Amino acid sequence: DIQMTQSPSSVSASVGDRVTITCRASQGISSWLAWYQQKPGKAPKLLIYGASSLQSGVPSRFSGSGSGTDFTLTISSLQPEDFATYYCQQANSFPLTFGGGTKVEIK
Amino acid sequence: EVQLVESGGGLVQPGGSLRLSCAASGFTFSNYAMHWVRQAPGKGLEYVSAISGNGGSTYYANSVKGRFTISRDNSKNTLYLQMGSLRAEDMAVYYCARVPVGLIHYDYWGQGTLVTVSS
Numbered sequence: 001d002i003q004m005t006q007s008p009s010s011v012s013a014s015v016g017d018r019v020t021i022t023c024r025a026s027q028g029i030s031s032w033l034a035w036y037q038q039k040p041g042k043a044p045k046l047l048i049y050g051a052s053s054l055q056s057g058v059p060s061r062f063s064g065s066g067s068g069t070d071f072t073l074t075i076s077s078l079q080p081e082d083f084a085t086y087y088c089q090q091a092n093s094f095p096l097t098f099g100g101g102t103k104v105e106i107k
Numbered sequence: 108e109v110q111l112v113e114s115g116g117g118l119v120q121p122g123g124s125l126r127l128s129c130a131a132s133g134f135t136f137s138n139y140a141m142h143w144v145r146q147a148p149g150k151g152l153e154y155v156s157a158i159s160g161n162g163g164s165t166y167y168a169n170s171v172k173g174r175f176t177i178s179r180d181n182s183k184n185t186l187y188l189q190m191g192s193l194r195a196e197d198m199a200v201y202y203c204a205r206v207p208v209g210l211i212h213y214d215y216w217g218q219g220t221l222v223t224v225s226s
Contacts, residue, residue: 034212036152043202043216044152055214087152091212095168096142096154 002026002090006099012107019075021102023088028068032092035064035073038101039084048073049091078104109133109215111203116220123193123224129186129203129217137161137181140206142213143188145199145222155201156188157211171197190222198224 003026013019023033031051036044046055048064051071061076075082083106088099115127129141143155156177157166165177176189186203200221204213 032211036213038152043218044213045216046212046214049207049210049212049214089152089212091210094157094166094211096157096211098152098154101151 001095002029002093002097004088004090004097004099006086006088006102008102009100010103010105012105013078014107015078015080017078017107019078019082019104021073021086021088021104023066023071023073023099025069025071025090025092029090029092031067032090033064033066033071034089034091035062036087036089037082037084038087044087047086075104109205111205111215111217113201113203113217113220116201116222118223118225119193120226121194121224124189124191125193125222127188127190127201127203127220127222129188131184131186131203131205134205136179136184138208140211141179141186142204142206143177143186144202144204144213144216145197146202146219147196147199150199153199157206158186193222193224195224198222 005024033051035048038044052064063074085101085103110132112130142157158177174192178187200219202219203217205215
């Protein structure tokens with residue numbers, strides 16, 4: 001199975017800050033990576049797929065980059081509604097696997 | 108509007124069985140693969156099972172293989188997960204999720220249904 005390792009596990013940030021979350025795959029997955037946002041008590045929401053493609057309706061302050069084994073999710077200017085937990089997911093092969101999550105908290 | 112609505116969760120004793128359903132609307136259900144993903148309380152996301160659009164291909168996580176069965180009824184636009192030999196570690200919120208054609212990420216999710224395994 002492909003292991004997905006996210007870092008940091010949590011980050012404290014202020015509104016307007018730039019936030020970067022990293023995700024590393026245990027083997028190369030080309031650009032087959034997705035990012036999700038999850039708020040408490042809610043289902044995950046797709047933000048990014050194909051490592052860098054923005055899902056329709058997602059604000060442009062979210063961006064993704066990377067290929068192979070190393071990926072990043074960047075929020076260019078953190079907004080109050082962005083405080084949530086973020087997960088990466090490899091979409092390269094079964095079994096699909098997720099990172100452990102990164103909680104973005106208010107500083 | 109794409110909608111996925113899960114049902115069937117509840118309290119079940121260890122070793123028991125439960126069947127989850129996911130009613131889909133707003134898209135041509137038979138054109139899309141569908142997955143079940145779960146989340147234990149306070150934990151991360153875990154892929155559980157997948158089924159192709161016509162139901163001909165199914166996949167399972169090792170943790171549920173032999174105990175869970177995924178199926179679908181395209182005439183009813185409904186996805187199912189039959190869960191058996193339930194264990195404490197199966198306790199989670201179970202989400203159904205749609206997979207875009209030709210890809211394996213999730214573009215739409217249901218709201219989830221909670222399965223509690225306890226005596």
